[in-house]
Amino acid sequence: MASRTAAATVVVLALVCAVQSSLSVAAATGGLSPDFHAATCPALEHIVADHVWKAFKNDSGVAPALIRILFHDCFPQGCDASVLIEGPGTEQDEIPNRTLRRVALDLIERIRATVHTECKATVSCADITILATRASLIMAGGPRFDVTLGRRDSFFPASKDQVGLLPAPFHPVDTLIKSFGDRGLNVEDLVSLSGAHTFGVAHCPAFHDRFKDGFDTNPAIDRRFATMLRNKCAKDTPEGTLKQNLDVRTPDVFDNKYYFDLIARQGLFKSDQGLMNHTATQRMATRFSLNQDAFFQQFSKSMAKMVNMDLLTGDKGEIRARCAVRGTPPRIESAVTNDDEGIAADM
Numbered sequence: 001m002a003s004r005t006a007a008a009t010v011v012v013l014a015l016v017c018a019v020q021s022s023l024s025v026a027a028a029t030g031g032l033s034p035d036f037h038a039a040t041c042p043a044l045e046h047i048v049a050d051h052v053w054k055a056f057k058n059d060s061g062v063a064p065a066l067i068r069i070l071f072h073d074c075f076p077q078g079c080d081a082s083v084l085i086e087g088p089g090t091e092q093d094e095i096p097n098r099t100l101r102r103v104a105l106d107l108i109e110r111i112r113a114t115v116h117t118e119c120k121a122t123v124s125c126a127d128i129t130i131l132a133t134r135a136s137l138i139m140a141g142g143p144r145f146d147v148t149l150g151r152r153d154s155f156f157p158a159s160k161d162q163v164g165l166l167p168a169p170f171h172p173v174d175t176l177i178k179s180f181g182d183r184g185l186n187v188e189d190l191v192s193l194s195g196a197h198t199f200g201v202a203h204c205p206a207f208h209d210r211f212k213d214g215f216d217t218n219p220a221i222d223r224r225f226a227t228m229l230r231n232k233c234a235k236d237t238p239e240g241t242l243k244q245n246l247d248v249r250t251p252d253v254f255d256n257k258y259y260f261d262l263i264a265r266q267g268l269f270k271s272d273q274g275l276m277n278h279t280a281t282q283r284m285a286t287r288f289s290l291n292q293d294a295f296f297q298q299f300s301k302s303m304a305k306m307v308n309m310d311l312l313t314g315d316k317g318e319i320r321a322r323c324a325v326r327g328t329p330p331r332i333e334s335a336v337t338n339d340d341e342g343i344a345a346d347m
């Protein structure tokens with residue numbers, strides 16, 4: 001009898017331990033897991049891959065467009081699809097978001113529609129944005145990064161102040177290190193994630209500081225490159241309509257040529273070129289120019305980190321019915337605050 005009780009106690013203890021350790025794993029990853037949707041939406045990754053491949057075949061620019069949208073989603077208030085909300089007073093209304101590309105925003109919404117038809121509203125726009133970005137990155141030649149799933153969408157766009165946290169192209173490296181640091185991203189993350197400027201485009205207003213009042217000397221820009229940019233942007237009317245490739249060597253491929261550009265002083269933004277001109281970043285940027293595997297490895301690590309910034313999980317936030325349209329948080333008087341999105345649903 002006593003031994004049966006003891007055995008039962010052992011079993012109970014073992015169960016408690018098992019539950020506790022799975023709880024602490026869940027807590028460590030915020031309740032996310034790689035197979036979060038496996039039972040409720042087994043075809044998810046197929047649906048994503050299918051849509052992304054069609055879009056990529058039509059316009060490979062959808063890959064850089066997606067990863068920039070993801071960065072702009074995650075950095076201000078976390079990866080919660082807040083950047084996808086449209087209308088006055090949203091993030092898309094703020095200057096840094098005015099050049100997010102329609103072709104990628106529409107793709108995300110098309111995927112959302114198919115997924116919700118096949119699986120009901122079980123997958124958030126935030127998870128879809130990440131899966132679509134990952135698929136397109138591989139199509140463009142880039143590395144695969146690990147993702148855990150189960151994010152929820154925000155009820156609210158990020159505030160103007162939060163969007164203001166996004167780094168600017170004219171920022172010196174010290175400022176970039178500080179702004180990434182404030183968001184839990186380190187110097188390795190800054191140097192590798194900036195490598196996303198190895199594909200995609202920019203518009204003249206984003207880089208005319210590099211040649212407007214004489215050629216930039218801090219850090220110095222290649223004179224022929226600067227002359228080319230100045231002549232090109234002289235024809236930019238109406239302002240902001242001309243496009244310039246971020247990577248002059250292989251503009252559409254995700255590779256390490258961006259770091260070659262920096263060595264040749266042909267980084268487009270001050271924020272790019274600065275990485276080759278600051279003691280905290282120069283060695284790593286040089287290493288990435290010499291070793292694409294090293295770049296890809298760090299990039300994957302840093303992406304996996306970025307997509308886990310400040311998530312809404314569990315019953316916080318919502319699964320948005322349309323990515324561009326915010327829902328209405330449940331009305332619970334005591335819990336209604338403006339600065340803690342999702343809390344109402346948490347009650």
Ligand code: HEM
Binds near residue numbers: 065068071100170194
């Ligand atoms: C380090 C700080 C960063 C600054 C200052 C910065 C700034 C910018 C600016 C000004 C543009 C051009 C906007 C335009 O004129 O159209 C741009 C484009 C782009 N950025 Fe960044 N960015 C940064 C980091 C990142 C990160 C972390 C990623 C992704 C991991 C990223 C991915 C891209 C891509 C792919 C484009 C091209 C988008 C397209 O072709 O539609 N950037 N960035």
Ligand SMILES: *[C@@H]1O[C@H](CO)[C@@H](O)[C@H](O)[C@H]1NC(C)=O
Binds near residue numbers: 055058059103
């Ligand atoms: C194909 O790409 C072009 C250029 O981005 C875009 O305007 C068009 O809507 C795309 N078509 C489809 C079917 O995605």
Ligand SMILES: *[C@@H]1O[C@H](CO)[C@@H](O)[C@H](O)[C@H]1NC(C)=O
Binds near residue numbers: 219276278
């Ligand atoms: C940065 O550039 C300036 C001039 O262009 C140069 O004198 C300085 O040594 C560079 N610093 C680093 C760390 O590369």
Ligand SMILES: CC(=O)N[C@H]1CO[C@H](CO)[C@@H](O)[C@@H]1O
Binds near residue numbers: 093094097098
């Ligand atoms: C892609 C996109 O929707 N961009 C929007 C950014 O903000 C401007 C100004 O509000 C809108 O006109 C654009 O539609």
